[in-house]
Amino acid sequence: MQQQTELNDLELFPDGVRQVACGNCLREARDRLGFRFSMAFQPIVDVARGSVYAYEALVRGPDGEPAGSVLSKVNDGNRYYFDQAARVTAIRLASRLGIESHLSINFMPNAVYRPAACIRATMEAADIYGIDPSKLIFEVTEAEQISDRNHLRAIFDEYHERGLKCAIDDYGEGFAGLNHLIELEPDLVKIDLNLVRGVDSHPGRQAVIRSTALMCEEMGITLVAEGVETRAEYETLREFGITLFQGYWFAKPAFEALPEPRLP
Known part of the structure; x- marks a missing residue:
């Protein structure tokens, strides 16, 4: 049974970082984003084992509208709140649907201002909704323009320290290519569909x-x-x-x- 918890909209942690508490990420999405969204799920199949390795959570509108209808509303002012809320939404729905495989979540590295702080809501959500953190995979698309690759490496390092898996999506489409594999050391690489x-x-x-x-x-x-x-x-x-x-x-x-x- 899921834990029930009441959390303040924002918590002030000892390091002075104001962090969205996961219990309110959905309300943050409504109040600060001004729009609602949900998720669809698509399996990643392990044909050697004849089973589902993971389900990828794919953003959708509240009534199943395409991802573009949601992502077009994300901007510099709300990117952080959207990224946090998307993670919690994916975890909440995965719990409700009874996913026992890995859960793959897309994230926006440019929304992560400090890796150790910005992962707290995700870890809290996993605890509240009974999702094993070792089953979480965080995908970043290779095509996304990353201004500071050292920052992305810091995100991957922080996630690995917490037992989370990291993946590079759309490999073969973006600007970094082999450098991403060497510098980031991802757990998974997803070959771009155009290849x-x-x-x-x-x-x-x-x-x-x-x-x-x-x-x-x-x-x-x-x-x-x-x-x-x-x-x-x-x-x-x-x-x-x-x-x-x-x-x-x-x-x-x-x-x-x-x-x-x-x-x-």
């Missing part, structure tokens, strides 16, 4: 993904192929030793629900 699309008939994409799979194996990084939409794409990628997959061929995202995935 996956039509990979079964594209030798160039096959070569890039094959070399990425080998490199990640040697570095101890788990590789995920996302955006898989056809059996041919899946079978080609499976030949490269990839075992974690995400995409419409396995299951489409379900709004505030867990879709039943295809398990090859």
Whole structure:
């Protein structure tokens, strides 16, 4: 049973950092953001084990509207409150839906002003809603322009110290490439869907993904192929030793629900 707790809108911690308390993150979203949102969930399938490795929480409007309808309202003035509220919303819904696998949450590194302070609400939410923190994965897209890569490394280091996993999303699309793998040492890397699309008939994409799979194996990084939409794409990628997959061929995202995935 979930704990019930009453928390002030803002707590003043000993280090002087004012932090949104997780019990009020949803109210913060309403009062400070001026808009509501929810989440859809899409599975990441482990084909070697025939099970769901994780569910990714994907932001949606309050009635299931596309992510763009929500993200277009995020700006410099409300980014911190949105990022905090999105984490708590994902954890709250995951608990309600009974997710026992990993839970993957997208986050905005530019909203994290001090890693040790900004993770407190997330850890508190995990405790309140009975989610094991070691099951949490935090994804950052490689395409997001990070002005201070040392700051992102500090975030990853703080999360790793707390037993959380970190992932680079959309690998192969962004500006950093190999530097991100070397400098950030992520636990997981998700291959950009534009590399996956039509990979079964594209030798160039096959070569890039094959070399990425080998490199990640040697570095101890788990590789995920996302955006898989056809059996041919899946079978080609499976030949490269990839075992974690995400995409419409396995299951489409379900709004505030867990879709039943295809398990090859």
